[in-house]
Amino acid sequence: MSGADAELLAVAQEVLGRVWRDGRHEVATALRTADGAVHTGVHVEGSCRRSSVCAEGVALGTARGAYPGGEPLTVISVVSVQIKPAGRFRVIAPCGVCRELISDYSPDATVWVTTPDDDEVVPMRALDLLPEKSRRAW
Structure with missing residues (x-):
């Protein structure tokens, strides 16, 4: 993980x-x-x-609100964490709805996920989290 993305994790x-x-x-x-x-x-x-709202959606909405009206929102990198038993933080993948949301706004964003087999934290392109995603022109 690059220094900038390690900062996001922190x-x-x-x-x-x-x-x-x-x-x-x-x-x-x-x-x-x-x-x-x-x-x-x-x-x-x-x-x-x-009525629940995911952290990724809240972060995207906050980012969108910070941008000028006509300027597109371009997300470069996304990191989500959850606290697991024993107080250990774990990088988690976005749910399906959040994968759609992130890829709708920034299909090339790097999304950090933890692999299920070996708990390795790896980068993935947002659009690659949704194979065969239909593309909508915004």
Whole structure:
């Protein structure tokens, strides 16, 4: 992981370490946009599960709100973390909805995921997380 992406990981861990609450705020995301700015988001669980919002969506919305109206949102890199048992942070892959969202706005963004077989943290292109994704012109 590059120094810039290691910074994103540290930011996501700091945010989650500060706000974590079991069943409420279990995931944090940090992303970097093309202008170098870092934006964060925290998973917000609702009492009706459908009302919950993922950390990646919150971070994307925050980033979009920071950009001028006519300028496209370009995300360079995304890191999401969750706290596992024994207080250990773990890089996690976005859910299917968030994969769609990230790839809709920045198909070439680097998304860090943990491999299921050996727990290695690896980069993936957002669009590659969704094989055969239909492309919509925004």
